[in-house]
Each structure stands twice: as C-alpha cells, then as structure tokens.
Amino acid sequence: MSSVEPTVLVVEDETAIRDMIAFALDRAGMQVQLAGDAQEALVSINKKRPDIILMDWMMPGVSGIELTRRLRREPYTEDIPIIMLTARVSEDDKVSGLEAGTDDYVIKPFSPRELLARIRAVMRRSTPADNNGQINAEGLVLDTISRRVSHQGEPIHVGPTEYRLLEFFMSHAGRAYSRGQLLDHVWSANTYLEERTVDVHIRRLRKALEPARISHYLQTVRGHGYRFLAEPRTAAK
Amino acid sequence: MSSVEPTVLVVEDETAIRDMIAFALDRAGMQVQLAGDAQEALVSINKKRPDIILMDWMMPGVSGIELTRRLRREPYTEDIPIIMLTARVSEDDKVSGLEAGTDDYVIKPFSPRELLARIRAVMRRSTPADNNGQINAEGLVLDTISRRVSHQGEPIHVGPTEYRLLEFFMSHAGRAYSRGQLLDHVWSANTYLEERTVDVHIRRLRKALEPARISHYLQTVRGHGYRFLAEPRTAAK
DNA sequence: CGGAACTGTCATGAAACTGTCACACCTGCA
C-alpha cells in the first residue's frame, strides 16, 4: 500500500487535546499538522493537502460542521476524509454531520488507540491508491487533471455533468447515495432540481459506459438511490 | 456491548506460549480457539468467526503480517480486531505492522495481565455500535454505507422493507419484538397496517436468507413476535 | 446566424415491491 506516512490535520481549539492527539499520531508514524480554528485549518490545507482531517465539532468561530461543508464544496479538498471529534451523541447531530460530508465520528472522551483505529479504518476505506490525479477502478480510469475518462486505454466521452457525477461516484466507490445527496454533491448547491433528473444523468452515464460493457458499475439501490461499484472479475480463488 | 463471552483466536506456532495464553484467556472466561499457523487460522475463522485475533508476528510459512493483509481483504474478516505478538522492537516493524491493519501489538515477553488488558481495550474500542457502518453477526454483514447485505462474502438481495427490518433486528440482536413494535420501528409512523403484514415480511426476509442457510437467525417468539439471534454453529444436530 | 452539444423535465411501460387474504400447518390443551 502507500508506503509514505500519511499526513493528518488536527483542527481543535483545546490545546491539551490537540497535543495529546499530536503525540499519539506522531508515535504512530504519521505526519501531523495542527490548527486551532477553521481559519488556521484552511491556511494549513492550502500549504499542504492532508490525507485526512480530524476536526472538533465545536470550535470558536466557524464550527466544524460548517468547515466541513466548505471543504466539500471545493474540488481541491472535497475528497479529504474527515473524522469529527464530538462530545455530542444525539441522532440528529449524527445525521446532519453525515449529510455535511463527515466520514466518521469519534465521541469524546476517546483513547489515542481508538483514534488511530478510526483513522486507519477511514483511510483503508477511502484511499483507493496513491493519488496522482487518477482514479482507477478495474480498468476504468478517470484522470482529474486532463479531465478525461478511459477504459483499458479506450477513451470514453462523457458530458460535463456526467463527468462530475462519475468523479464523485468513483471517489466514493461502494457507497450508496440517495438522489438528494447526489444533487447536493454533484450539482452546485442551492439549485432545486427534480430528483428524477438524477435518473436521467445516470442513464446517460451508463450509456457512455456501455461500449466498454461496464454500465453495470452504476448500480441501482432500489428505494434509495445509486451506488458505484466496479466488481472484480468473478473468478474463483 | 456483547455481554456474551468473547471468542479469541490465538495464532502462534510455539506450543508453550500458545498454552500459556490459552490458560490465561480461559481463566478470564473467554472462549479460545487455537491455531498453529496461518492455514489452521483460516480454517478456524471459517468455522467460527472470532471476536478478536492474537497473532504471532513470526510464523513458519505465511507470516502474521501477511495473514493480516489477507484477512483485511475479505469483508467477512476485515473487521476482526488483531493484536500482534512480537519479539521485535524496532520502530520500522511497529509502523509496518500498524499499516497492515493491526489494531495493537504486544511485545514478548508479556504477562497474561498485560495481554488481557490489551484485549479488553481493543474490544472496548472496536465494539461500540456502528463500527464503520457495518453490523456483523456470525458472518452475516449488513453494510449501512453501501446499503448491502452479504453472508461470508456472498451478496444477499433484500427489498427496501426487508432491509430496514433486518437492520433493525441486527442492531437489536437477541431482543424479542412484538408485531406492533416492529411496525412502529421499521415502518414509517402514522401508518396503520395489519399486524400479519409483519409475518409476511419476516417470511420474505427468511426466504432471502435461505440460500445462505441462515434463515433460522430470525426466530419466532410464539404468542409475541420475533427475535433476531445469530447462533454459533452447534456441532451436531 | 446556425448547428452541435448539453440540460432538465415529462410520459410511458416494465419491473419490483407492498399489503392483504385464504388456506395449510403446527402447537398446546381439554
């Protein structure tokens, strides 16, 4: 897997907790960036894009959840996994956090070990490979730099919306999304669109993937939405 | 959460150490499975999924670290916490062990007391509720992220209602619910439905679980309702 | 200006899903 040490950004206003986390992560061989508030966090991210972000829910000024929303809006940061540190436990918070784009939660108080476990779990889940601008899934390659799609060398043409949709799906492979979530993430926010619109774009994307015989990578989750899953060849072990 | 005794799989080639560990764990009221090498370990895991694995770093044949990688690759096993037993002390080994998906490690020589403490710590942190969106019960995995159900890797198709029903049951395993309670929890409120409707959905869910031969996980509680209980394999019947 | 590409919405039919029923079956009890 990735032989380089992952970089973790810790956004937390309480110095004691921040230092504790920093110590634990450092011991585990991770690069650590520290930030005391959202402002510092943004600066830090701009300087060096972290592989994962640990973020306190409650912070002076811009809250963790608000910062998450902002990060999710920018292409440069939207794919960074975020783990929320929170004292809250209610279902509502959980839901709104997940909607905002959080990948996991750790509820205070937590042990350094638990934190490490979560970080590893999230990274194992969301790090497909080393990221040089390409996302690869069973021969389907999406190049975020040239903004092109190809399958086993053969170029595939997709429209702008289909491209964004595919990019979102491929960088969150395996995960099921409702139509509402897809509208939030793939279309610019604040635009109200019919949910059926998603269906049509899925259809167009499938059509584009059809010549490569991989349209089934886009799976329908009945009663819910869609999911991208590039199934490996069904071969016995 | 699980009040039942945890099952611990010990993978260790040195008989003396293995016996010592087995004795200590048994005294602490834990179920113990033993394996002398990776091969035996895989067989044992297939027979009964352990709640945690103690694994020697150095073993003849497939090493502990390699076995860890393999286990992390399979959905059925990827969530089992692993504690590595090692004589090595260098930083490098420590890091690569963690990267491979190990949850903790104990350096030889160690005391039974230390071992138990580590086991309890790891289990405490990896059990809490929706671990990483997966609910696992004896090989039956419900993934709330991808919204899929599978048994020992084999996907299982269930309809939307059956999915919600199973999710509810699995996150309240062992508990018996009346038909009325199930209607309240699984169906959206304010809908009046015939109580027998529950029976039919139970039936459909059982049918879906039938190919995996685990339809008996859904038990009938006569005169009351139903209960989900994934029983470990009973030897003979 | 004109065409090509793209976008959002809609109508339609097929497929999946849902709730209900009738009847078979099973269990405990008189």
Next chain:
DNA sequence: TGCAGGTGTGACAGTTTCATGACAGTTCCG
C-alpha cells in the same frame, strides 16, 4: 382425539419505483 389460536406459505392486485426515449430550452462555439 379434536379443537382453537397462532404461524407459515403461496398467490394476487394495487402501488411504487425506475429505465427509457422524446422534447424543448440553453449554451457554446464557429
């Protein structure tokens, strides 16, 4: 043994959900 209430099972019709093709409005170019 027969009865009575509870549960399993298959069938069915109504409903919901989704795939698909069409269409009109837009934008983006030459």
